[in-house]
Amino acid sequence: MTSLEELETEETVTCLHITLYHPRQEEKQIFRNLNFLKREQLRADEVAKFGRDTNICHYNLMDSRVSRVQFALQFFRQLNNSELGFEIKNMSKRSKLIVDNLELDYLNKVDLPHKCLIRFGDYQLLIQRQEGESVDYFETRFELAQDSLLQERHLPLMQPIPESGISPSLNSQGVKPIEIDENDV
């Protein structure tokens, strides 16, 4: 972990804004080991693992129903345009990982869309990528949602998402998935 001040050149850092929802968070405090509303920096070659095993996972989910390692995120550069992106891989043999409407089985991987909803079990993670220049680091920032995020992505109905009018623009405060007015959707 390196603070921004230690970077050699001043450059922006790609950030994954991750909004988490679990219906029993209030009761079970599943996300209690995560730092909320705070950017955290990882080296470009680090694999960001999410799961139950605190020895392996950078991001720990305190839930006996979660796999040792549930899924992993990796930073990479696109082959043709050098755009920075992330790959997600399902590391759980027990449960599917759903990226928007795409089901990933164990060891399946896919490049993460710019904005997407990740689901497994009762978990929902809305992930939005904020573009940056650095190839040495990336950042994560977590936010907690009080309500289900499915509405945000229209996922149960598999309706197409309009080009505009639904996604609140990403600002320095991160995503605000629960502030969508019904008139907007």
Added chain:
Amino acid sequence: MTSLEELETEETVTCLHITLYHPRQEEKQIFRNLNFLKREQLRADEVAKFGRDTNICHYNLMDSRVSRVQFALQFFRQLNNSELGFEIKNMSKRSKLIVDNLELDYLNKVDLPHKCLIRFGDYQLLIQRQEGESVDYFETRFELAQDSLLQERHLPLMQPIPESGISPSLNSQGVKPIEIDENDV
């Protein structure tokens, strides 16, 4: 590392047969930390890193011109057909990683062809995948080549590779890149 006897069900394990060549191997013994002609088993979720840093890299290259981590191999399952494969990612900011004729810059990744020649600096690695069933483990097996492997892949000339007649079939003895008769190519 787990021996085959400890696997729950009897199943074959995907193996990467890797033939290594470096023009100064005899003099510098760059590959002295690798086990040759012996299958080594890794967990499916392990990232097989090749490079100079013994603390990070499973496969160590004893060469000051090599990056801390030069490249990484990862096991995965294809999304549509569940075939097992490998992804290769260039982890070096200093040198390109060339997969057959495709140049990977830092953090570029590509799915590894069934058989391919990897190059960086003076290094040449011919990698051939032997299919297996296990989704829990994969294996590696190293062999040393005495002569350059470029001839094997026709790479400097970028000639098309015929469907048959050039690739010696993979058997339990692994690849034999230096046994190709000139009449075969």
